[in-house]
Amino acid sequence: MAKEIERKFLVASDEWRDGADTGTRLLQAYIVTMDDRSARVRLMDDTRARLTVKISNGSMTRDEFEYDIPLADAKELMSKAIGLTIEKTRYEVKHRGFIWEVDVYGGAHDGLVIAEVELSAEGDTPDLPSWLGAEVTGDPHYSNQYLSTSPLVSKADHELSYSPF
Template structure:
């Protein structure tokens, strides 16, 4: 079992784009959701797929179990999704020795851009890039689970 420790921010400007690698197109669907846990399926560039189970331990730390699954299984599970299938393109940006993942949402959440950084420990203090906006770590309105099951675009302060 892996531990996922991350901080999450809205993105305030396009300053990250010049440092970004090639994006990965993601489709993500939840097949089980509860207040403190979820099971999701993710399809990456229509070529790879993963099944992930997350159990929350706090606002920054979660237990994470992740497994490769066949693309055909992922597509079948997506048909059984609870709520929306999330559409986003993920870009990786190196900054201050950390890899930042910038998610540019499409579909129902078009215009929403969120950056996450995974940490080794909750006490890690990465240098924050100038293109970040407000921190939303622990704000359930910006979790993918919420975006898939409860949210609509109008409920968010959209950033570009």
Template sequence: MAKEIERKFLVRGDHWRDLVSEKLTLRQAYIASMDDRSVRVRLTNDTVATLTMKIGRAMTRDEFEYEIPIADAEELLGNAIGLVIEKTRYKVPFKGFVWEVDVFRGAHRGLVIAEVEMEDESDDPELPDWVGREVTGEYRYSNQALATQFEQEYDELSHSA
């Protein structure tokens, strides 16, 4: 079983752009979403599709990821819970770690979040000057919340009429 160990930060400034080693275009959506688990479909550069299950909400979560046919991913994106998240992911090497800077498009335009994956919770990556407040574990900054929060608000409003 794979473990995902990551820290997440808001990004300030554009200093990271000079350090980018790779750029990916992502579309992703949630097929199932619960408080501490989710099933996500992701299409990367329109050429690779994955289905991912995550369990847990802390810095360390269980993660299971499988490649699936692109046609299946497209159909699953069309059956998403909430929004399809659109973002560009930039890989930014910095002092022994690769940071992933996500620049959101669509409904979340303007939001920029950086994540750093670690081998162990005790790892202590040096923080670049372009990262701001740490938001690790803050559900509202999770992709799961970004995808589903609008539908939840809509559901609440639709029931109040």
């Protein structure tokens, strides 16, 4: 079992693109969603699939169990999912010793752009890139679990001031 420790931010500009990789197209859907736990299936570039179970303990740290699964199984599970399928492209951006994951959402949440950084300990203090906006760590409204089951929101609700494309 792994521990996931991360901070999450809205993205305020597209300056991150200068250091980004080519990105990975992700589709993810939730099979189980509860206040403190979830089970999701994720397709990556429609060539690989993973099943992930996350259990929260109320802090920045969550228990995370991830397993590669056959693509056909993932597609079958997605057909039985709760709520919306999340569509996004994930880009990795290296910044001063940390790898930031920038998710550019499409589909129902088109226009939302969120950056996450995984930490090795809750006390880690990464240098924050200038292209970050407001921190939303711990705000359930910006979790993929919430986005898969929430009412649709507009770009203005995410405080975007630029076009992510």
